[in-house]
Amino acid sequence: MGMHFFSPANVMQLVENVQTDHTNYETIQKVTKYTKTIGKVGVLVKNCDGFVGNRMVGPYTTEAGFCLEVSERSEA
Numbered sequence: 001m002g003m004h005f006f007s008p009a010n011v012m013q014l015v016e017n018v019q020t021d022h023t024n025y026e027t028i029q030k031v032t033k034y035t036k037t038i039g040k041v042g043v044l045v046k047n048c049d050g051f052v053g054n055r056m057v058g059p060y061t062t063e064a065g066f067c068l069e070v071s072e073r074s075e076a
Contacts, residue, residue, distance in 0.1 A: 001027050003035070003042075004051055015040040016051045 001023045006012035017031050028044065035042030045051050 001031055002047075003031065004053075005040075006053060013039075013041045014053065015042045016045050016053065017042045018045055018047050018051065020047050 001020065002018040004016040004018055006014050015035050017028070017035060019028060032042055032044070043052055049055075
């Protein structure tokens with residue numbers, strides 16, 4: 001089990017609690033409780049490329065690009 005803090009960790013509230021295929025329920029409960037104890041918002045994720053935060057950045061960036069493209073076309 002791992003904990004992925006976002007930078008800067010003292011400011012960012014989100015923590016990705018990363019479980020593996022071998023993580024037992026008791027460990028998940030302990031990490032979830034610890035995350036709350038330190039005043040963070042934890043999300044439980046499996047180990048994969050990008051976890052939650054980085055996987056959301058791609059679609060947001062793509063949509064922002066589309067918005068700029070449409071905006072530039074309407075100004076022309």
